Amino acid sequence: MSVPNSKPRRAVSADRVDGRAKVTGGAAYGADRSPDRLAHGYMIVSTVANATIRSMDVSAAERAPGVLAVYTPFNPLPLKPSGFLGPVRVPLADKEVVHHGQPIGFVVAETYEQARAAAMLVSADYDERPAAVSLEAGLPGAKEPDSVDGGPAVVTVLADGVGSIDEALRAAEVTLAATYTTAQQQHTPMEPHSAVTAWSGGRLTVHSSSQGAGVLASDLATALEVERGDVRALGPYVGGAFGGKYATYAQTRLAAAAARKLGRPVKTVNTREQVFTATATRAATRQEVTLGARRDGMLTAVRHDAWSGAAIGSATVEAGGHHSSLTWYASPNIQVGAKYVPLNVPEATIMRAPGEAPGSFALECAMDELAGELGIDPLELRIRNHATTDPHSGKPWSSKHLLECYRTGAERFGWSRRAKEPGSTADGDWLTGTGMATAVFPALRFPATMKVRFQADGTAAVSGSTADLGTGMWTVLSVVGSRALGLPAHRIKPALGDSALSDAGFVGGSAGTASVGSAILAAAGEAQKALIKLAVEHERSPFHGLDPDSVRYENGRLTADGGPSEDFDTVLAATGRPGVEAEGSSAPDQSQDYAYASFGAQFCEVRVNRWTSEIRVSRMLAVMDGGTVVNEKTARSQILGGMVWGLSSALHEGLHFDSAGRPANADLAGYLIPVNADTPAVDVHFLDHPDTRFNALGARGLGEIGIVGVAAAVANAVHHATGKRIRDLPITLDQLLD
Amino acid sequence: MKDFDFRAAETTEDALAQAGADTAYLAGGTTLVDLMKLQVMTPRQVIDINALPLRSVRTGDDGLRIGALERMAAVAGHPQVREWYPVISQALLASASQQIRNMASMGGNLLQRTRCGYFRDVSAPCNKREPGSGCAAIDGVHRAHAVLGTSDSCVATHPSDLAVALVALDASVELRSTDGPRTVPLADFYREPGSTPERENELRPGELVTEIVVPALPWAARSTYLKIRDRSSYEFALSSAAVALDLKGDSVAGARIAVGGTGTKPWRLPAVEEALTGRPATRETYEQAAERATEGMRTLPGNRFKPTLVRRTLVRALLSLGD
Structure with missing residues (x-):
């Protein structure tokens, strides 16, 4: 692949600050962690698409070498529904199978290989029903979701005096109607979903890549009925997410619950096959588009209806019309609609x-x-x-x-x-x-809080619980921090992917840089104020007693009008403080x-x-x-x-x-x-x-x-x-x- | 993966002596290890044969002899193979990825198992994996499945590109067991599934492929392998053609044709060869001859495009050698 170079004039083009660690193996991903006394979990998944599980035979698995526990719907782990985007299916909570490859069990053993081998010994006896898998065949049973993006499932824009979209289409000089279909897809991040979970004194630490460590911690706290503050989620490196790591899927919930029950840390890593069926997918779609236009090409009416295949129990839609025809072209009459067809396919x-x-x-x-x-x-x-x-x-x-x-x-x-x-x-x-x-x-833009800390060694830490999905967020922290503080990039110390850091929200909706970047600008301003406040208030500071308004921060240096001028590390050294910090928040406050x-x-x-x-x-x-x-x-x-x-x-x-x-x-x-x-x-x-x-x-x-x-x-x-x-x-x- | 006994053999005799009824030989491991992880293959014993002296490429007046443990990459890049048997080199280079070609052996390539998704999914019925359990592909997803040599028991394709080239060239395999050596023409080595799709070839339990023998064929220097697939690399064939042409002036004096991605085994097409021989080397000849390729094809609802694709693949391959 060749990538022609075409640099626009003002842009920064910084190497990834995490690039070297990633390509040299120095970046520790979630599953790279192996705490002491670690046990390994392996999910058992259904081999039919629509059924009630009559029974499961776990006796051979329980006797297999190294096996510590086998959990099934007949011996479930205590888990409550939770989920940032709406509750995901609670694993092992019931005996209903709604798609092939659904988690129906969890084996924990001393080694991964033992857990996997034992999982293969578990057999399930199903009362099987015919599966619904065809979007086309399911169209007559299509349902309208309660809402799409918080608005109605059908949105109509009509010019004055026009009674309906069909009327507008009938009046068009030319119409074009066509049906399009798109396939079900999976995110297939290079790094499969995994979790390393460990409890200590009623507090859970989970290493797992996600699109927001804070979101993951909240999901697990609710699922496990503990305080949000008792869960610490870490995922500084994420090997791809693309939307597939927003929600906390079965593997992480099962590992955390099993670790609590067994009193040992538990690691689980999904196989690639499990990533396809036991996490989630993009729904298949069928879309009908009718365009009405004048002969000169000016659109007079656009109708765009989208049907999505949705897993049983979910109303997720790919709202193709809402997300294109509703806002893209200047047509006086537009109608978009979204429906879903319940199918026995993965979420x-x-x-x-x-x-x-x-x-x-x-x-x-x-x-x-x-x-x-x-x-x-x-x-x-x-x-x-x-x-x-x-x-x-x-x-x-x-x-x-x-x-x-x-x-x-x-x-x-x-x-x-x-x-x-x-x-x-x-x-x-x-x-x-x-x-x-x-x-x-x-x-x-989404709400985000970031922290900036001036440190005695002359560096500035820029931190928050945001995630780098491979998108370059580490580098955004460095570049925006560098710009906001007037410091060279090597003096910026970025930190992210930890729910203990300032709550920077989740990363998604292409809003990461805009949200987090704005919060860094705010935090940088607040941290400069805090630095000046310390400088004028601390008695050993060269700026002691000056009017804070007379001191300005520029490029890492404080300067008073007609007075002293010192680097911030000198000021910190004089005051004996290891650092001075402040949070700054950004909310979607655009007009x-x-x-x-x-x-x-x-x-x-x-x-x-x-x-x-x-x-x-x-x-x-x-x-x-x-x-x-x-x-x-x-x-x-x-x-x-x-x-x-x-x-x-x-x-x-x-x-x-x-x-x-x-x-x-x-x-x-x-x-x-x-x-x-x-x-x-x-x-x-x-x-x-x-x-x-x-x-x-x-x-x-x-x-x-x-x-x-x-x-x-x-x-x-x-x-x-x-x-x-x-x-x-x-x-x-x-x-x-x- | 199920527990298994593992040992490494130092000599061919040693390997053969240690082998039992439930033994798998490990060469490159690119198929075996994969399928053991999935529990599609569950040998009780695995014998590592990589130390055996079966790595060589020899060319001479009588043809080409390739040790079964020679790596695919080494053969693909061998100067004399490239010059005298481009169809072999090209078939190898169209297979898998460079990393896999660096590991995978020539003998193992010939013994690789089908890529039918149902064969690889132990929860699915599959007559090849579990005789008598049924075939999920016939009523399932079978766009890539075979149209030649199929039965009501199995429609899985043979996945090897190399084997298609070798069958076109009348190659044989040397086999060895404790009973001694024997030679089997590769075209006869593979079996059609019939009602016993679990029996894919003539290899006996414990028997080892030791060498591949390709007879001399001077005009194989004008040969090619064309592979048609859903992406440019690292994907199995929807259709492929191994073609060698003997051109005398403007006419075809001889032809060797086999196709892949379409048969339950590498499929030689003598009717097409016959239709080409003695005819002018023109597009018209090629198109007429390619019509013969589809004789006996049996399509399924999901792979009705294959007869057309096979004809087109053949014409395109023939045109690339001369018109």
Whole structure:
């Protein structure tokens, strides 16, 4: 994979501060911890998809070498429901099996191998029922969730005098209706879910990677009925999360409860197969999009309905319409709806760009189809329908440079050289085509508190309970701390991933940098005030007795007007204090008069073999408008990773179940993601227009937008190359063979 | 993983003498260890044979002889293999990943087990893993499954790319047991599943593959291996073709054709070879000959695309060798 360099002028491009530790094995991940007297747990999972467990035979397992305990629904561990995003299924709480690979037991033994071998000796006797696994077949039983993003499941925007979306569609000069499907997916973080749990004097310490150590501690405190303050969760390094480590899944709950019961620390690491079925997934979707437009391409009505497969007992939806058609284009009439179909499949949760990823596939393919129908260039169609205000709320955007994304992208990609006719360009035996799509992701901020501490050794600690999911948060702490304090990066000591630190909330929604960064700025200001206060109040300080307003902090140094000027470590040394610190908080206090989002344009080129129809992506470009780019290097990596995942969703990924609900490819041999040879030259370009209406940093999120629109850009390029419109992801060669 | 007895053999005789009815030989371990962890394979005894003197690549007038313990990577990069048998080198390079090719042995490659997901999932019925338990693939997810040589008991493909190339080249395997050595043509070594899919080949209990023998075929220098799959690397074939062409002037004097990813064993296509021989080396010839490839194919609802894909794979491979 080659990554062309295109550095915008103002951006910082810092190496990851945790990079060396990670690539040299120095970074200790959760499962790397092995406290004394450690026992090992292994989950037993169901081998049917819909059943009541009649009995389980654990006698052989209990007699197996090294086994300490076997827990099942007939001998459960005490656990209460809890969950930051809503309660997850309590493991072993009942005898109902609602999907294949559901945790139904937990073996604890002296070694991992013993626990695993014993788990294989446990047999379950089921009263089995037919499994429901087909989203298509379940459509008649689809249900509406109580709410989507806190709002209604159906949202309608109508122009004055228009009675319904169908009326608006009927009145359109041109309509285009199409149905799109996307596959169920799993996050497949490189680091599987794990937990190392140890109790001491009624207090629990858990080493486990999560999207927020504080959230994990709260989840476990509720589950185990102990005080929040009695649980300490640590996860400074996270080997990928992508939404899959928000919730606290069965392995961590079981390990903590078993450790308490056995009076020994317990470690458990999910197998890859268990990650697929016993954590959570992105739901499969079916989406119907109807676009109404004038002949000049101006949209007059958009209807977008999304159905998601949801695990039994859950109402999680991938709200494709809410997260795309509702806000993307300037149509006077819009209706989006979301429903779910209960299925005997693993739980669904958030996955990178929930709603936007599948939603953008449907909407952006439909826009491409409409462009073809009208004979308008697809990029031009987007420009004509550019929304200068948020079509849903009617508010102006805080800062939107999407048109610049389109134009810069078109120029860098060579869009003007694109052949008008699909199926008309080839390079030898390879048909070639290009496609593009819009990308939008809402800019969110969450409450966060961070701490800044000036230390006697001349360094400043920047800390909070936030997480680095591989996204570069360690480096954000360093870069923003360095900028806020005027100190070189080597004098900033970042710390995160510990629930004992200041409550920085969770990381998700692409809000990490904006939320945490803002809190660091606030904490830096508070810490400077505390430093000045100490300097003027402490009798051995060179600044003693001065008016605090006459002392200013600059680049690690205090200076009084016409008076002394000293580095902060000198001041601390004089006072004999090891450090001075303060917390600072940031809440989503941006003006409610604006709508906030990051924007981008995705471009891609594909090659399709004339004979055998393999699709290979040969070029990708994203142009992103995400406000200030805090650290260009890690921001680029975020976008690159998202784009590669988009390519993966387009051409490779899908968790498939047979009619009995058995997963057919729940491992990394069968569940395909792109290898390097599938990943072409990827170009990322940032516009870098600060959005100071959003926060003082000017930064919006870049975590998720990289995936948005990519699958559509690929599908549109496949259509351009072959003339064939494939509306079902992943697009595989058999769909293109005549 | 179930407990097992482990020992390392120093010599071939030593290995054969120690082997019992429930023994697995360990070479690269890239299949065996994986399947033991899943409890798909549960040998009572594992004998490490890596110290055995079965690592060599020899070329001569009579052809090519490859020791069964030679690593895939070494053979793929061997200069004479690349020059005289490009189909072998290419088939190896299209297999697995570099890391696996560095570990995996040539003999082990020929004995690797199917990638059918139901075979690997011990909670699923599978006649190959547990005779008589049924086949979950026939009514299940079977997009990648076989269309040649299938039975009502099993539709699993043979996963080896190397074996497809070797079958095209009329290769044999040298086998040894305590009863002595024997030679079996590779095409006869593999069995179709029939009603006994658990019996995949002619290897007897305790018998060892010691050497692969490829007869001389000067025109194999014009050969290729084309593998069609869902991603560019590190994935098994949906369809593959091993093709060698003897071109005399503008016409085909001889052809060797085998396909993979489509059969329950590596599938030689004599009808296609016959349809090519003596005909002009043109796209029309190739397309007509490729029609013969689909004779006897039996598709399932999920793999109806395979006959078309096999034809196209063959034409593309043939065109790459000359038209």
